[in-house]
Amino acid sequence: xxxFVTGPLALAAILIFFFGSAGRIAAMLLLAKxxxxxxxxxxxxxxxxxxxxxxLPFGARNxxxxxxxxxxxxxxxxxxxxxxxxxxxxxxxxxxxxxxxxPALPEALADTLTVIVLLVCFFFLLRRIVSPxxxxxxxxxxxxxxxxxxxxxxTGFLATHxxxxxxxxLLFHVLLAELLLVLLPFTRISHMLFFPLTRMYMGAEFGAVxxxxxx
Amino acid sequence: MTIHRxxxxxxxxxRGLQKLTPERLSAVVHQVLDTEAAARLKIYLATCVHCGLxxxxxxxxxxxxxxxxxxxxxxxxxxxxxxxxxxxxxxHDDLRAMARIAFTECNVCRRxxxxxxxxxxxxxxxxxxxxxxxxLGIVPLYLQDTVNSHSAAYNQMWVGQNDWIDTLLxxxxxxxxxxxxxxxxxxxxxxxxxxxxxAPEPKILAQLIGNMAQIMAVAGMSWTMPATDGWDNSNxxxxxxxxxxxxxVERLHWDTALRLKVKRVVMGECGHAFRxxxxxxxxxxxxxxxxxxxxxxxxxxxxxxxxxxxxxxxKIKGPITLQEPCNIVRGLGLGEKLRFLxxxxxxxxxxxxxxxxxxxxxxxxxxxxxxxxxxxxxRVRGNKEKAKQLAATGATTVITPCHNCHSGIEDIVGHYKxxxxxxxxxxxxxxxxxxxxxxxx
Ligand code: HEM
Ligand code: SF4
Ligand code: SF4
Numbered sequence: 001x002x003x004f005v006t007g008p009l010a011l012a013a014i015l016i017f018f019f020g021s022a023g024r025i026a027a028m029l030l031l032a033k034x035x036x037x038x039x040x041x042x043x044x045x046x047x048x049x050x051x052x053x054x055x056l057p058f059g060a061r062n063x064x065x066x067x068x069x070x071x072x073x074x075x076x077x078x079x080x081x082x083x084x085x086x087x088x089x090x091x092x093x094x095x096x097x098x099x100x101x102x103p104a105l106p107e108a109l110a111d112t113l114t115v116i117v118l119l120v121c122f123f124f125l126l127r128r129i130v131s132p133x134x135x136x137x138x139x140x141x142x143x144x145x146x147x148x149x150x151x152x153x154x155t156g157f158l159a160t161h162x163x164x165x166x167x168x169x170l171l172f173h174v175l176l177a178e179l180l181l182v183l184l185p186f187t188r189i190s191h192m193l194f195f196p197l198t199r200m201y202m203g204a205e206f207g208a209v210x211x212x213x214x215x
Numbered sequence: 216m217t218i219h220r221x222x223x224x225x226x227x228x229x230r231g232l233q234k235l236t237p238e239r240l241s242a243v244v245h246q247v248l249d250t251e252a253a254a255r256l257k258i259y260l261a262t263c264v265h266c267g268l269x270x271x272x273x274x275x276x277x278x279x280x281x282x283x284x285x286x287x288x289x290x291x292x293x294x295x296x297x298x299x300x301x302x303x304x305x306x307h308d309d310l311r312a313m314a315r316i317a318f319t320e321c322n323v324c325r326r327x328x329x330x331x332x333x334x335x336x337x338x339x340x341x342x343x344x345x346x347x348x349x350x351l352g353i354v355p356l357y358l359q360d361t362v363n364s365h366s367a368a369y370n371q372m373w374v375g376q377n378d379w380i381d382t383l384l385x386x387x388x389x390x391x392x393x394x395x396x397x398x399x400x401x402x403x404x405x406x407x408x409x410x411x412x413x414a415p416e417p418k419i420l421a422q423l424i425g426n427m428a429q430i431m432a433v434a435g436m437s438w439t440m441p442a443t444d445g446w447d448n449s450n451x452x453x454x455x456x457x458x459x460x461x462x463x464v465e466r467l468h469w470d471t472a473l474r475l476k477v478k479r480v481v482m483g484e485c486g487h488a489f490r491x492x493x494x495x496x497x498x499x500x501x502x503x504x505x506x507x508x509x510x511x512x513x514x515x516x517x518x519x520x521x522x523x524x525x526x527x528x529x530k531i532k533g534p535i536t537l538q539e540p541c542n543i544v545r546g547l548g549l550g551e552k553l554r555f556l557x558x559x560x561x562x563x564x565x566x567x568x569x570x571x572x573x574x575x576x577x578x579x580x581x582x583x584x585x586x587x588x589x590x591x592x593x594r595v596r597g598n599k600e601k602a603k604q605l606a607a608t609g610a611t612t613v614i615t616p617c618h619n620c621h622s623g624i625e626d627i628v629g630h631y632k633x634x635x636x637x638x639x640x641x642x643x644x645x646x647x648x649x650x651x652x653x654x655x656x
Contacts, residue, residue, distance in 0.1 A: 061569075
């Protein structure tokens, strides 16, 4: 069972993630031809200029207006991107499968990041419940998504620290992570794929066309 | 959640809803969602993570006690998100709410795109709802009247050609009382500049044309104005969703400039007119840029002062602040030049906060003030934030280099009892500039 889940099933999840993502981006780029303005307005310099400001912590006025949110969100995103890629246990599997290796996150840092990701998930949840402007636009799917994102981190943490039985926790962890990976391109987490596109387009429109800036 | 929208009945909505058939609704839903809108609609709706971070960008939200229904994403929830979900099963009540939100509670000022981490263009989504409503025939009555005027008379306010020429001759005389050599040259082919204005100038604010005639004379510019249709650079069809008429209006404006063989078009102090002539109009006509450069009055005054063609004789006294028009600040990056002008002619310029690209809209722009007096109370209530911002400067005069801003700010100054004079920049410039003795005659 474990072999199957970490072998063929993992491969399938990764392939679905890759081809699903590529497919969604390609479909969007193709569809953008129908929007008469998108391609003529694109401009690499202004697009990258805007992107740079928006991936930099406190690079935009809105981030400075919400300092706590900004710090939490950046830590969260560093966590969700770095942990799956650079956890020692994950790297070992990569090496077994492809022969490639990379420096791993120190255990203590990995643990801290995991706890941060989970705390920020909880913060996102609270915000959705407490802040009227967020609650008003929140759908059931948004809650489900937070759960889906948190699940692999919770189970992963439990498995590593063996607070529950190791094997079942690990099995759940891998399955939930694969589920997340498969759903990623088809849910709101596709914001990860589309962020560079929407931001760069808006940056180009503000910069190249309107001689202005968008941060 | 407090919903304190006051009921407002717009006959334009009711008339359209009465005539609406289910077949027409289906056809329009298909036309707008599947044919006209494409990647931008899809990617914006797919990417929005419902984080609410755009809320504080919107003056409607800030002014309405942070009622989430007025936040940018809240408005999308009630309009485009709902439409995409329900398609032709939307009810008349849904449509009424969509039209109200899209036409009267969003100024398409695009401030929210600078606050959304993804740069989602909410103004575009709401303009697309306006397009949808226009195709259904559900448009605020007053706004539709301006569009009808554009369609029939090629200007926004039913100004006839006789009145147009008559007004120019009258303003020429007015200008001559200050600068005897001033003239408004009509139909002068090959002049450097065609000067175009929006219809409220000849209709209700004619002295602004006289102001420009004095400025042109003092600066010694080669300029002309058309005697034919095509002189109006305003475009309300752009805001009602009637893009076919928007395109016709812009084409005639540019055709007129080309017919007069001018090198550039200088326009009066108006924001949306710049947007229509330089961006939205050309975009619809399939042009990346207008065929000849379009220069906004603020840019033009800046050029006249920095090149020494206009000299400042005396600075204006008293605390003066500024209303920055979205379409030339966020839309054209003129924030710096505006400040240069203000400091050049004012002794005591009081800047606003936030400013430049981050300015707050006047709540009149984007066609909202053109929805008419029935919506005025809502509009003025929707910009308490602006009243606070202006009051904080302690100024007694506010400069509005845009017609929509001018009217909108006058309403706000009146309602919130700010006790400020509302003026165009040319009013200040006329007071401050030096009129050389040889021109006085
Ligand atoms: C390069 C990749 C990514 C980029 C650029 C990105 C960017 C963003 C941005 C700009 C936001 C808006 C609000 C905020 O700043 O928090 C956001 C929210 C969010 N992101 Fe990402 N993201 C990425 C990847 C991911 C991944 C991989 C996940 C989950 C596995 C994720 C989960 C979330 C969640 C749950 C929120 C919503 C926060 C809320 O509920 O308000 N993101 N992301
Ligand atoms: S009024 Fe301006 S800030 Fe508010 S939703 Fe419309 S475009 Fe966005
Ligand atoms: S800030 Fe952007 S992503 Fe967040 S709710 Fe507003 S539109 Fe959606």
